[in-house]
Amino acid sequence: MKVTTEQELSEWITSATSPLRILGGGTRPVGRGVAGEVLDVSGLRGVTLYEPQALTLVVRAGTPLAEVEALLAGEGQRLAFEPADWRGLLGMAGEPTVGGMVAANVSGPRRVQAGACRDALIGVRFVDGTGTVVKNGGRVMKNVTGYDLVKLMAGSWGTLGVITEVAFKLLPRPETAATLLCETLSPEVAVAAMADALGSPFEVTGAAHHRGTGRTLIRIEGFAPSVAYRAERLCARLARFGDWSHIGEGGAEWQAVRDVAAFHQMPGDVWCLAVKPSDAPGIAARAEAEDALFDWGGGRIWLRVAAGADLRARLGPVAGHATLIRAAAETRARIATFPPEAPPVAVLARALRDRFDPKHLLNPGLMG
């Protein structure tokens, strides 16, 4: 079933009696497969409102992300959280949509400074599991009127409602960027260097280390004189960790970090961990991973491990959590994709799903 209006979607869900598999661009097949009829929402397209002088964009959920990014680039603006494209990582074709990005709360390297997708999201419209159309938030960037369901919808993978429209706070695209590269660091030293950079007043907007190549990247963005000044100061400040070279804006390098390009077409399962940065090198070592990519200064670790391994069991208790992003269906059937929740949290999450989707129609079981 393909819907093209919110009204149509509402009617469809109201009359539905069996599970629905919600599909935007279909580029992020994460979690246990949902057995159900496909509900294709990629037809809910179009920009509802774009006010560059107010840094505001309102767009329907099925709109291709590429279309939105091109529109913003034309006005010298962008989605600051640098949404990742997972097609290469997951071996998918198709066109990522804005709604899918929000449902998965996908952020990239700049999340460390500019916040996540959920932080830039200021408004949402959705159809819940009873077919009711709900709006929350709005189009202004400071809004504490009522409960914040905007955040709740981000990262809910369609299990609380089908997102039909989203509003973002945008940021200006900076005049230029500079990337510093060091090729000789171990994960331990790289994480310490990244912590030092992120603890400096130079507003680092990216800090990543790839174990496989030993490359550490640090990014600064802004007006040209400021970027030149900050690059120089950072190079001097970080000299005690190794030799840093200035490799220009580093656009391709950051796109590779964003999309986890090092793991494309490489064997094994892919896990994504959220941890305290200083714990990251030790966790990656204990994971017995084939390769590791540390983003967010080490706060996020992408791990490529032997297929079928239960990484959580291997690691034991960790301050943080691990999500299984890529694995064979057999593995995903056996190992929970999303981090198991503490019992009281699981009770709350289940109760919320029961309230928003009492007939269990919307991607049932996807999040566990």
Place this chain on the structure above:
Amino acid sequence: MQLPRPNAEVIARKAAIVSRLRAVLPSAAVIDDPAETRAYECDGLSAYRCPPLAVLLPGTTAEVATALKICREERVPVVPRGSGTSLSGGALPTSDAVILGLGRMNRVLETDLANRFIRVEAGRTNLSVTGAVEGEGFFYAPDPSSQLACAIGGNIAMNSGGAHCLKYGVTTNNLLGVTLVTMAGEVVEIGGPWMEAGGLDLLGVICGSEGQLGVVTEAVLRVLPKPEGARPVLIGFNSNEVAGACVADIIRAGVLPVAIEFMDRPCIRACEEFAKAGYPDCEALLIIEVEGSPAEIDDQLARIGEIARRHDPVELRESRSEAESARIWLGRKSAFGAMGRINDYMCLDGTIPVSALPHVLKRIGEMSRGYGLDVANVFHAGDGNMHPLILFNANKPGDLEKCEALGADILRLCVEVGGCLSGEHGVGIEKRDLMVAQFTEEDMEAQMRVKDVFDPDWLLNPAKVFPLEASAARRGA
């Protein structure tokens, strides 16, 4: 302002309830002497007062859990309270409720600057969080103007903002985790010192829920390295429209100031008379602050100056020193004091799309004349968060009601142009009955479902956020 009918049965059992609480909490943590509970009868919205049944001042998360469990068994409503600085009545008691004050829970539990976070108890004041890390060159970004007094727990309840949100976001963008005690007395850990809390974003919906989902007793907060320096520029204009256009042009040019403050003529005059900051006598004043090294600041101020000059300002004063910066900020920072000297005032808190600024200011002027009450406007122009100050005389019969009616009209106007009722103060009781202007029944129903899940008996922070008739069935009223 209508409050729900108090539960007479609870009030009648006061002695028994208090003695049950005394049996499990330290004696100093339970207050029921009416002379002492009076101190908790209102918060920053002092027009409304109601002494609570009793006041609890627990010292640990375990004590909070014990207290909530008993209150739930006894069906006693609970009003969580940080420092009581809410401007929307977020901590207003009802006569059958106990106040759960977090003032004694104010310790720093963990500071980890390599991982850029701090863990504090929720009664700790906002400014003292920065105080705990500034020696090492860090700070906590959200800075509500009450930051000297307001508590982190209250900031989380209201998702508080401040003057620097344009660059650093509000509380929810700087909150990594909480320890939440539910009304059932269960202690729940959500998130922690890592980015992305995992699972459904419960942290996101707890922040800003006005203490109605649970009592936050501890918080993990993101701290940031302090910028090298900051300096403002003051720009005066002969019309609000031109000042608004200048703000839009600055944003379009890719400059991201840390603050853009806007004052209109009534506000400029009152501040000038009070603080003698040397403000020009003009229609609109912008104070724009940028951060960085001295050279970076010069560069950004030059860009802003170039844009501003195209709009023919009546004055453009770039700060060159700390003393000049202080003087530029002096008037703005004393705006509320200046208003208080002239008269009683009510501070509103709507947000509008910045593009609607000239229209909204014009309409507010018309409404102000219609009601015969003066309105001064001071607000965060970068993010559209307005703080119209309505002047009235509390001793004049009918003036408060007139002021509230004008306030409601202004907030409805904010919604009409695409904005919202509250940018940073919260709904509380103040804007509760206006919720219908912004939300449909279905919109509110979706929010109330979240409340049902966390607090099925609707005992936490009663009478706030949702219009009483909308929540009547759930409250068993």
